[in-house]
Amino acid sequence: MASPWTFTLICGLLAASLVQATLLPPAVLSLGPEVIKEKLTEELKEHDAVSILQQLPLLDAMQESSDGIMSSLVNSILKYIVWLKVTSASILQLQVQPLMDGQELMVKIPLDMVAGFNTPLVKSIVEMHMETEVLAIIQVESNGQGHARLILSSCSNSQGSLRISLLHKLSFLVNSFANKVMNLLVPALPKLVKSQLCPVIQTSLKDMYADLLRLVRVPVSLGFNRLEFDLLSSAIKSNVIQLSLKAKLLDSQGQVTNWFNGSSTSLTIPSLDSTPFSLIVRQDVLNAAMAALLPPEELAVLLDYVLPELAQQLKSSIKVINEKAADQLGPTQIVKILLQESPKLLLSQGTAKVAQLIILEMFATNEVRRPLFTLGIEASSEAQFYTEGDQLMLNLNEISADRIQLMNSGIGLFNPELLKDIVTETLLSILLPNENGKLRSGIPISVMKDLGFEAAACSVTKDALVLTPASS
Incomplete structure (x- = not known):
């Protein structure tokens, strides 16, 4: 039988856990679908995702996707292909949607490509239009020490999204041969996109998250003092990435004069609705900023x-x-x-x-x-x-x-x-x-321009200041 002291200790620990669970951050940066897709698109460009698509080894993929009896059939077709490559590629506008549990994001990445092959059966290049869609699932992963990060939990082709068609009809013989090539690409292309493009998407997401953290860590000038934010925790809520931030106030010598972490102080977090993003700053942090000024x-x-x-x-x-x-x-x-x-x-x-x-x-x-x-x-x-x-x-x-x-x-x-x-x-x-x-x-809001917006708007709730991009 447990002693009264043990019971008291357990109750104390439970109470502490409940208090910890309800602590609210000093500031919250909420990023809506528009910002997420723009930042991820930028990173895909930075990592030459289009160039990766243009270098897809289509012939090798078709060869690897065949086995047994199919292998000899594939070889009989491939021997008539002099070369086969993607001649142009583009990534269309991304779409960001919440998943059913509200704690994961699904990013749809539409791909549009044109591939051409040369064959002795015809002098001109035979061109094919290839469309498909990659589904990237984003979730928050915790390392068990309270630190969380965004990760790519899965990446694959959207089922039924692959469409391959001839751009130009040629002779019956060539059309028939082209259909056989396209049939071989149907199982090969999704595997190829997964193996070649998904690692790039994963790296892009990692760098996007690191870039967001750099943005929130830019010091805010308050005369001779400065206010600095850092990550407290990350969360996905519906189609929004929410970065809860801690803060500290430093004097002109770089000495910390005030710390702000999770607190039982109230904090209203308004819904983004159609707003691209919002930065919400708690009242006690605003008072510290005013005291510095x-x-x-x-x-x-x-x-x-x-x-x-x-x-x-x-x-x-x-x-x-x-x-x-x-x-x-x-x-x-x-x-x-x-x-x-x-x-x-x-x-x-x-x-x-x-x-x-x-x-x-x-x-x-x-x-x-x-x-x-x-x-x-x-x-x-x-x-x-x-x-x-x-x-x-x-x-x-x-x-x-x-x-x-x-x-x-x-x-x-x-x-x-x-x-x-x-x-x-x-x-x-x-x-x-x-x-x-x-x-x-005034107080500079560098995160505004860093996220691609020229002007800010502000409003006041009962316990915080809310900063959003100004409507054009």
Whole structure:
């Protein structure tokens, strides 16, 4: 009988496994059928798949596919062929479809070839049109250590897809001979395509996957910092390849300042539908990026020199509270705005806000050390995400002093709400332009152009930012 300690341990391990199973990634790159077929087509071109087709050893394949009695029949036909080769070949548009289980992809690769042979029976070349289709099945393979990769699980000719016909009719004798040649190619060509082309498809898929990983690993510049993604896991869901990504934030010295792995933090992954691909970035990663672009800082402004009208309004507002304090304000009066923490991004479906904790100090002149008063302010702004080409942009619109607290006062106690309007105007005139200036350079989305799209579009869910190609 198991001891209570053993039972407790097993329950703990089961609970840990369940938590691990529900962990959600910091970011997800989803690739739809259009991107998959384009990337695989590029790789097939890179590996000279068409050239492989043009060099298919048709005569050898016909010879090898015969045995016994058939062998002598084949030899009797082949002795009348001077040469036989593929004269032209092309790979038509690929098709990507999900399989029934939703965890495998079927890629249909249509082949179109023209083969010619020369025979003493006729002076001209006898040409045949050959059409067939290769079925490549893609699945995710795990090595047992949590690492997964895309593999080619099977590759073969589509049953019933092979069609061979004469391009030009010749004499009855030649047509009859050509039919015999075509009959010999029917069993030989599928075996030949499997042995010669399927290895190229396998290599192309491997290189396509490696190229996708290179794309996601390109560092994202955040001013002096950078954000780097890497693969967490791979999955096939219906007709989509889903790459779950982990992330890390590095400072200007290349030191990691923040790690992002699987988390119980919520993450909505919208369906691609007709969208070629999407990059979904979790809210906590966005907040880390914002913190890198807008670190804590202190702003000190000589109001009379920089914003004289605002200085006059502030003096009038303080005069209502304490007339003597207002009279102390000199030409070198200073407003200090201190951000002890970076702004926090708050997402909801379709909209985003930024919340900030601000300390505002008012100094009568640049010579005094003690402020007239110190205010603690909870402020918020509307955050507008938009794109310019392949750049992600963020702009903070307006600012609201949602709550003001008097932290320290050298002019006696007063209700800080009396200064709400002028505080809001001060933040709008000083803080907001400073922050938007730092955000103006934008964040490059290199994966957009790397996947063949010129411009990006963005939208916001309740827990993430979604980047997709802009519709033309």
